[in-house]
Amino acid sequence: MLVTHGSWWILWPIQFTLVANYKAIKRAHLHRKGLPPQNGKPYRGFIKSVTSSIKTQHRNVAHTAELTAGNCHTDYSREFSSRGFHSYVEFFRSFALSHMFKSSFFLSIILNVAGATWYIAMQLSTGADVTAIYNSSAFSAYLFAVPILHEAFSWIKAGSVIVAVAGVGFVAYGGPQDHQETDNYPHRTLGNIIILTGAVLYGFYEVMYKRLCCPPAGNVSARREATFSNFTMCLIGINTTIILSSALFIAYLFGFYSPSFPASFTAWRLVILSVLSNIVFSVSFLGLMSLTSPVFSSVASLVTILLVGASEWLFRGISIGLLQAAGYCLIMAGFCMLTYASWAEISEEDTEDELIDTDSESTAPSSERELASGSNW
Structure with missing residues (x-):
């Protein structure tokens, strides 16, 4: 879990490095062709x-962090809603980044406690059971979203909760109980x-992520919302590394556990595959959650229940x-x-909001005069 969730810190450096190099190559190509630059600035x-x-x-x-902090703290919103940051140092010392770091620390605790239940349950129960029940977080997310995010109650959504929870029960306990399976998983119920x-904790994590770490809808472009979710993932990864590394060090110091690296190439290959799979899923999941809602994004992960069931049938018998x-x-x-219910709500609320261009530099001082006056951006 330290390796998978902790690896999230690398997402933001990879993103801004790749984007910066892509845009630089594009500008260089336009310059060689003799074409005018897209942003109007000389190469x-x-x-x-x-x-x-x-x-x-x-x-x-x-700017997005400032809007997010302002959405959670009314006093901050009134005082600093129109303010920009002139340097990296000013941003790192700002209340906006402090809010993001504290929020990501809180979220990392919930996420890792929920993640720990996955690793424990996988030793006690079948993969199909664990995947089916864990993905029912979509429905606990809906239960938390109504009071915390003030989502309107929908009978269609409530009905879908009942239907899907019944399906989870059938998947968990509707299979043939042969002696081999009973012997392999004697503590299946506990798992x-x-x-x-x-x-339940993961559903709470999803809702609190939307509440604490997403800018108010309609204030920034969809592309910037998705970009900001990767920055938030980076902060969660940093906090996860700090928390779990400290826990492992304390466990090692008092003799409870001695961490060791995998000895075989096959084990390393599985670890790397797990890390890459987790990153791809998490980037997609948090990005979709930023653009829509915790309920709408988490229901998409229910497809994995069917995929895991089919995989266990094909590969594990x-x-x-x-x-x-x-x-x-x-x-x-x-x-x-x-x-259907989530998409209907999004379609009804879809308005022609004025979105801020992701590539615009209007959110902070960017003129040649301001840069020359000592801006450290």
């Missing part, structure tokens, strides 16, 4: 183009209870009973109902 060389793009991306993050606790198949159908029915 000043590859290195300066990369530096300028990195500064612009951090200006955008600073399912543990992972159910993790599902775990059979799928008739009731389990019915449970998969109920889960997918709940998924479709939630998707």
Whole structure:
């Protein structure tokens, strides 16, 4: 868990480096062709183009963080809503970044406690059970979203919760109980209870992420919202590394646990594959959650229940009973109902908001005169 969740810190450096190099290459190509630059500024060389793009991306993050903090703290919003940051040092010392770091620290605790239940339950129960129950966080997210995010109550969504929870029960306990499976998982019920606790916590994590770490809707462009989710993931990764490394050090210091690296190439390959899979899923998941809602994004992960069940049938020989198949159908029915209800709400609320251009530098001082006057961006 330290390796997977802790690796999130690398997302933001990779993102702004790749984007900066891509834009610098594009500007250099236009310059060689003799075409005018898209932003109207003269081409000043590859290195300066990369530096300028990195500064612009951090200006955008600073502005989005300011809006996010203002959305959570009314006093801050009134006092600093129109203020910009003139340097990296000023941003790092700002209340906006302090809010983001504290919020990501809080979220990392919830996320890692919920994640720990996954690793524990996987030792006690089947992969299909664990995946089915853990993905029911979509429904606990809806229960938390109503009071915390003030989402309107919908009978369609409530009905989908009941249908899908019934499907989870069929998947977990509707399969054939042969002696081999009973011997392999003698503590299956305990594992399912543990992972159910993790599902509730993960739903709470999703809702609090939307509440604390997302800018108010309609204030920034969709591309910047997705970009900012990667910056937030970076902060969660940093906090995760600090928390879990400290826990491992204390455990090692008092002799409770001695960490060791995998000895075989196969084990390393599985670890790397797990890290890459987790990063791809998390980037997509948090990005979608930033653009829509915790309920709408989490229902998409229900598809993994069917995929894991099929994988265990194909590769591990775990059979799928008739009731389990019915449970998969109920889960997918709940998924479709939630998707329809969420999409209908988004369509009704879709207005022509004026969005801030992601590549615009209007959110912070960017004129030649201000840069020459000592701005450190």
